[in-house]
Amino acid sequence: MQIRVGLTTGDLTKLVHSRIVLSSVDGLSCSAGGDATALSKTGAGASLTISAKANTLHVEGVTLPPLKSGLSLMVRSLGSSQLVAQSLKRAGTAGLPPRYIGTIEIKPAGDAIRIILITDLENYVKGVLQSEIPASYHIEAIKAQAVAARTYALRPRIDHTKDFSNVCDSFLCCQYFAGVQTISARHLEAISKTAGEILTYDQKPILALFSSNAGSCTEDYQNCFSDPNTGEFPPPPLPYLKSESEREFAENQQTISESDLRTIWFDEAFISADSWSPHFRWHVVMSASALEAHMHHEVEVMKADPTMAPFIVPPQSGKFGHIKSFKVTKRGKSGSAIEMEIDTSSGAWTIKKELVIRSVFKNSELNLARLKSAKLFFDFKHDAIGLLSQVTVHGLGWGHGVGMQQTGAQGWAKQGKTYKQILAHYFQNSEISNT
Ligand SMILES: [Zn+2]
Known part of the structure; x- marks a missing residue:
């Protein structure tokens, strides 16, 4: 399954860029719009710079026939090497420009451009796992994260249809995706053992929110988020994003008051699935x-x-x-x-x-x-x-604390819970389906 990922600027806040510089060890091919027939090719390792003026793309580094207003350009690697976005800055890539597998579509947007990566969903999940969960975590926790990340790509909180994308690459909006660098064997194992699996409710992908540490108890969706379309706060509740205590693996009947928070904070003997984390x-x-x-x-x-x-x-x-x-x-x-x-x-x-x-x-x-x-x-x-x-x-805790929390998933996995049990705990009433 192919998905479209909107790439953001270096500060991860905008989906329009002034330009992009792309290269690939094997060289690049450029084709127009959805057409796979190359208009032009670069030499191995050469780079292309693409910008726009008056809704028309301008390309340096390769000779192309004149491009019509509004026409987008598809850039692919000529071999199996990755596309390198030389002009993009990303954290977590060891100071190197981000690398991508797939096709990059450049769309003119007035005097700016939109950059959209078209890639296989499983490749996208590889990039997300690298950024979102340590490879040292228990394999069942990583598997739970793989299913949640795959699901999120198909049903992000903000609808990115207007951006010609399924999802964007920013953790400020969606989940962090800084391309595909060196993927650990454990991340690959978690992805292949859950291949194609997503969480659904009423036969539709759920909003699979996750955060780092929930501080002993996760929160109801409607208490943290507004409706992204209407701005309504609180929004209608979601039946699968409900508060769950991390002290036991059962339906949560507990309400935590300010004095309870004080007790938990100052009681060093307090234990929950996520209390081991330094962010607790x-x-x-x-x-x-x-x-x-x-x-x-x-x-x-x-x-x-x-x-x-x-x-x-x-x-x-x-x-x-x-x-x-x-x-x-x-x-x-x-x-x-x-x-x-x-x-x-x-x-x-x-x-x-x-x-x-x-x-x-x-x-x-x-x-x-x-x-x-x-x-x-x-x-x-x-x-x-x-x-x-x-x-x-x-x-x-660290983060919004709604849905799955990674440190809690790790705590439960170490206690012998499977990824399916962990997902059923954090996303009550959801089911595992295939894409
Ligand atoms: Zn987004």
């Missing part, structure tokens, strides 16, 4: 002055971002005053914050949704892009005249 507990200490210097600015930046603005509700004054305290006013079943108040001298700001809550703490002074999770609680220190002087944020 974290804390950040912030001085009031470091917070004051950045948070009012971050709030303004986020208010200007249409994807975040609806989740930031200012007080009547509209102003961000001196910070007095933080309070989580609504939590999900796993204890993850859904709503938080920032009490300031100009009134209380309400911040909703886990990623927005985590992001409001972005602080360049502390080298912090966002908090690791929203499963958090606060402790405060005050100065001699009662003003806030320091905040400690204690947290559990």
